[in-house]
Amino acid sequence: MGRMLENASKKLLKENGIPAPNHWVIHKSDEIQALHLKKPCVLKALVPVGKRGKAGAIKFADSVHEAQEKTEELLKMTVRNYEVNSVLLEEKLEIAEEWYISITIDPQKQMPVIIATTEGGVEVEDLVKEAPEKVVIYHVEPFSKLYSYQAKEIWSKLGVTGKPLIQATTVLCGLYDTFLKYDCYILEINPLVLTKDQQVMAAASVMGIDDSALFRQPELAGLVESGSERSWRPLTELEKAMVQVNDADYRGTARYTEMDGGSIGFMCGGGGGSLLSFDALTFLGAQPANYTETGGNPSEEKVYGLTKGILSKEGVKGLFVAHNITNNTQIDVMARGIVKAVQELGVKLDEFPIVVREAGVNDEEGKRVFESAGITYYGEEVTIEQAAAEMVKKMEGVI
C-alpha cells in the first residue's frame, strides 16, 4: 500500500474532472509571490500522513509576507516522524458547508464502500456511532461503476437538494471512477466543500494506491512510495539499503524493519513463522534489534546481503535464524548466504552467538554448511520456541 502526497492526488483529481482549488508546491518561502496570493491561501505540510490539522501542519495566510513566514514555520516542522520538505499552497475556498466522502473496500463485506456525510469537521468514525442517521454507508457492486442515480440517492438522503445536489452527484461519480481507475485502496475527501457560490470542491484529498496494482498504473510511477504504509516513519538508511538488496533479485523476499535498540539480529520467516519467532524471543525478555522476514526461496546473494545488513546495526550481539518447515525455501542456499556474510565479517562465534533453526527443502546439506562453519544448528527435532529459548540463554553470556 502506498500513499500519495496531496499535490499528486489533487492533480489527478483535477485531470479527472473533480473541481479542486488552484495549488502550487513551495520548497522555499521566497518562491511565494503575489500571483499565489490573489486570494487568501491555505498552507499545508506535504507529508504522507493524515490528521495534519491536529498536528498544526495546516496554516492560513492573507498576504505574501504572512504566507512566507508561515511556510518557514512549516518547513522547520516534523509531522509524525516525517520532516517537512515542501508545502502545498492552495487558494482558500469560501466555505458554506463542509462535507465528507471516503471510498474504500469494506473488509467484512468485501465490496467497495462509500461513506458520506454532510456533517463536516468531525471524526466520521465517531459520527457513525453517535448519529448514524447523519451518515450514508453505501456498498457498490464490484464490477459496476457508480451510476448517477446511486450518487444522487446518497446525497439526497443526507438532505442535499437543488443545484448542489446536481453538482455533488457529478463529483461523487467522478470520485468513484477515479477510485477504480487508479486502483485506490482509499480515496478520501475531507472536507468536500460547498462554497458560498454553490460549487462542490475537493478541499483536501487523501489517495492511497494498492501497490499490487502498480504494474497497470504506469502513470503513477514515482508518485507512490511502494510499501510506504508498512511503516510508521520514513525508512531508515539501513532499511533503504535492505530494500535495494531485496529489489536486486526477484527471487524470494527480504523485508527489514529496524527496531529501537535491541541486541539480537533477527532473520526469520515466513510471514507467520517470523511473527511466532519474534513473539518467542520477546516473551523470554529478549530484545530483537530488527524484524526481518525472509522466504519464498531467496538467492544466496540476497541472503548474504540481508545478513550483512542485520549484523551491521550497532548493538547487535547475536543472530537468530529461524523458519517454519519450508515448502520451497532451500535451506542449503540460505546457509551459504549466511555463512559467507558471517565469515566475511570475521564474527567470533564464542562471543557472538548464532542459533539456527531451519528445516525443510535440502536441510541435510544446510546442516552440513552451518555446522562446518561452527554455527549452532537445529532442524525439525527442535521447535521454534525451543530454539528461541536456546538463543536467549546464549545471549546471557555476552550481554
Added chain:
Amino acid sequence: MAILIDQNTRMVIQGITGREAQMVVDHTLAYGTRIYAGVTPGKGGQNVLGVPVYDTVWEAVKKQNVNASLVVVPPAFALDAVLEAIDNGIKLIVVTTENIPQLDSVRMLYEARKKNVVIIGPNTVGIINPKDKVKMGSIGGDRPERCFVPGNVGVISRSGGMTAETSWMVKRAGFGVTTSVGIGGDSFIGSTIKDLLALFEEDKETKAVVTFSEPGTSFEEDAAQFLKEGGFTKPLVSYVAGRFTESMPEGTVFGHAGAMISGNTGRPSLKMKALQDAGAHVIERYDDVISVLKTVLGERVGGVK
C-alpha cells in the same frame, strides 16, 4: 473422509506451463496426486510431465471432466483465470497467486459468492489430504509426508509455512491430519476460518481442529461467534501469533499483507479473548499445541498411522 479434496477431486492447473507451476506439478505427481489437465492459452495440445494441456477450461472440463482448479498464474491474469473457472462450473478454486490487485480479488470473491464457489486463497500454499494423498498447491514441498500424516485433526492456518509447521506439531503430539488448509495471508480471501470450521464440523473423521492466526482482519472474532452459536462443537485449539505488534505504532504491517491492526480490529489479544470466551483452547505458547492436543484428544483417537 476429509474436507474439500479427496479421491474424487479431478484437478486442473491453470497456468501449468509457467515457471511457478513447474515445481508444483513435479512434487504433486511425485506425491501420488493425479493432475487431470492443465490450461495455458496458446499451448493447447502440449503436455507437462504427461498432463494434457488445453487452451481453455471449457475444453479441460469437456475432455477430462475436471472439477477443481489450482490457479498458478501471474497477478495480472488471476482475475480472468478465476472467472473462467467459475464460468465453467468449477466449484473449488485454489488461488496460489500472491500480490493480486485488491480490486481483482474483491471481484473474483464476489463472483464466487454469487455462484456458490469455494475459493481458497488468494496467496495460499494450498490444501492437503494425506490419507488420500491428494494435495492442491505447493503445500508440503518435495516431502509432504514429513509434516502431513493421516489422522483426525484439521489444521487451518493464515500462513503457508505455518500450515506445515502446525501439522508437524500435530504429528509430534502423536496424531495426524484429516486436511490441512492454508487460507492465505491477504486481507481479502475466500474461505475464512469460520467457513472451514463448518466443513470440519461435518467431517466425521475430524475430532479436533488447530488454527494458526495472525494480526489483522476479524476472522477469529467471526469464528468465535460461530462457536457461540453452536456451529462448531469439536475441540478447537487456537494460537494467535504477533502479539508483539500491538506495542508497535498502529498501521505497521509485519509479515503478511493482511496483518494490519486498525483501531481494535485485528488485535491478537482481542482475538484470543473472543476465542477463549467462546470455549476454544487458546494457547499462550505455540509449543503448547502438543500438550493441549494430547489432553483434548487423549486416547480417543488413533495416533500416527
